Amino acid sequence: MNTVVLSDPSPEPSPQLIGDDLRAKAASVLERFVDQFGGVGVRGAVISTADGFDIAMTAMPEAEGTKLSALSSSISAIGDMATLEVGIGNNHQSITIEGGDGYIFILNIPSAACPMILSVAASKEIMLGKLMYYARLVVEGMAEA
Amino acid sequence: MIEHKILFTGTVGAGKTTAIQAISEIPPVCTDVLSSDPTIGKEKTTVALDYGEISLGKTERLRLYGTPGQQRFAFMWKILAQGALGLVILVDHSRPDPLRDLMIYLDNFKTLIQESACVVVICKMDESHPPLLEDFTQAMKQKQMVYPVIPADVRDKEQVLWILELLLVQMETRQ
Ligand SMILES: Nc1nc2c(ncn2[C@@H]2O[C@H](COP(=O)(O)OP(=O)(O)O)[C@@H](O)[C@H]2O)c(=O)[nH]1
Ligand SMILES: [Mg+2]
Numbered sequence: 001m002n003t004v005v006l007s008d009p010s011p012e013p014s015p016q017l018i019g020d021d022l023r024a025k026a027a028s029v030l031e032r033f034v035d036q037f038g039g040v041g042v043r044g045a046v047i048s049t050a051d052g053f054d055i056a057m058t059a060m061p062e063a064e065g066t067k068l069s070a071l072s073s074s075i076s077a078i079g080d081m082a083t084l085e086v087g088i089g090n091n092h093q094s095i096t097i098e099g100g101d102g103y104i105f106i107l108n109i110p111s112a113a114c115p116m117i118l119s120v121a122a123s124k125e126i127m128l129g130k131l132m133y134y135a136r137l138v139v140e141g142m143a144e145a
Numbered sequence: 146m147i148e149h150k151i152l153f154t155g156t157v158g159a160g161k162t163t164a165i166q167a168i169s170e171i172p173p174v175c176t177d178v179l180s181s182d183p184t185i186g187k188e189k190t191t192v193a194l195d196y197g198e199i200s201l202g203k204t205e206r207l208r209l210y211g212t213p214g215q216q217r218f219a220f221m222w223k224i225l226a227q228g229a230l231g232l233v234i235l236v237d238h239s240r241p242d243p244l245r246d247l248m249i250y251l252d253n254f255k256t257l258i259q260e261s262a263c264v265v266v267i268c269k270m271d272e273s274h275p276p277l278l279e280d281f282t283q284a285m286k287q288k289q290m291v292y293p294v295i296p297a298d299v300r301d302k303e304q305v306l307w308i309l310e311l312l313l314v315q316m317e318t319r320q
Contacts, residue, residue: 050178074193077176
């Protein structure tokens with residue numbers, strides 16, 4: 001088996017192109033989103049650029065939000081290729097990953113100028129319908145940005 | 146049909162996606178998205194993988210995978226290296242410190258390189274300024290890594306096929 005040993009990645013600074021306005025908007029949209037759950041179920045959320053830089057995160061350690069942004073970027077792009085291949089759309093709308101102790105939800109935030117991704121980490125207590133409802137509101141709120 | 150997995154890695158903008166698109170016989174799978182990082186000097190960037198295929202005669206096929214270049218996607222390097230039988234490292238000579246760039250990939254793919262085959266390709270080479278080809282060779286020697294280092298324009302199908310040829314020769318002599 002071939003393995004790869006990862007050396008410590010040097011931190012990549014988040015690019016300047018992400019304006020302060022966009023960051024502020026993403027932060028407030030995320031705040032409103034987690035407030036809907038009153039501390040039950042949602043473990044954290046991050047909005048990132050489609051190429052994997054975090055824009056704003058909430059209830060999540062920064063290192064985790066940064067890493068999740070890159071992971072979600074890859075998963076999301078593969079999701080788009082899969083929907084395209086099977087002919088169910090040009091882009092995925094959401095991807096759900098179920099772990100033993102919770103979920104990760106990844107939603108595409110379409111935008112011509114700055115395509116983004118919402119990633120939400122949740123525990124098994126989460127009510128899926130409610131989560132999807134409010135996550136879509138985040139997508140709608142940001143897609144206009 | 147005998148299939149080999151070949152991996153293309155290297156700096157962002159060096160030409161990994163371009164190289165696979167130049168030679169693939171199937172419509173390549175491409176996961177490039179709009180880049181929000183102006184420093185990479187191009188509009189789109191690969192965030193998951195590239196995939197293409199090319200057959201060699203009637204009995205052999207190469208499955209070509211490309212990685213994202215940036216270190217924030219290093220988890221994809223690890224995933225994509227699994228089962229690879231050869232590695233092509235593309236270094237963009239026009240970046241500020243190409244020697245240091247090469248070291249990042251040599252270090253991260255060390256095990257794969259030792260267990261398989263490797264070719265280092267210097268892209269967008271400008272011989273009027275350093276590092277020169279022998280600087281790359283020298284730097285690799287210091288790491289006890291002796292592999293071909295060649296300049297190439299990966300937009301040209303023939304040159305990409307030549308890179309694969311160098312890789313296949315190594316793979317055969319190792320068997
Ligand atoms: N001028 C010049 N451009 C090149 C050469 N090789 C590749 N390119 C260009 O450099 C870019 C490489 O981009 P891409 O393939 O996306 O790089 P990746 O990030 O490694 O996948 C493309 O726009 C190519 O056309 C070269 O030898 N000379
Ligand atoms: Mg690429």
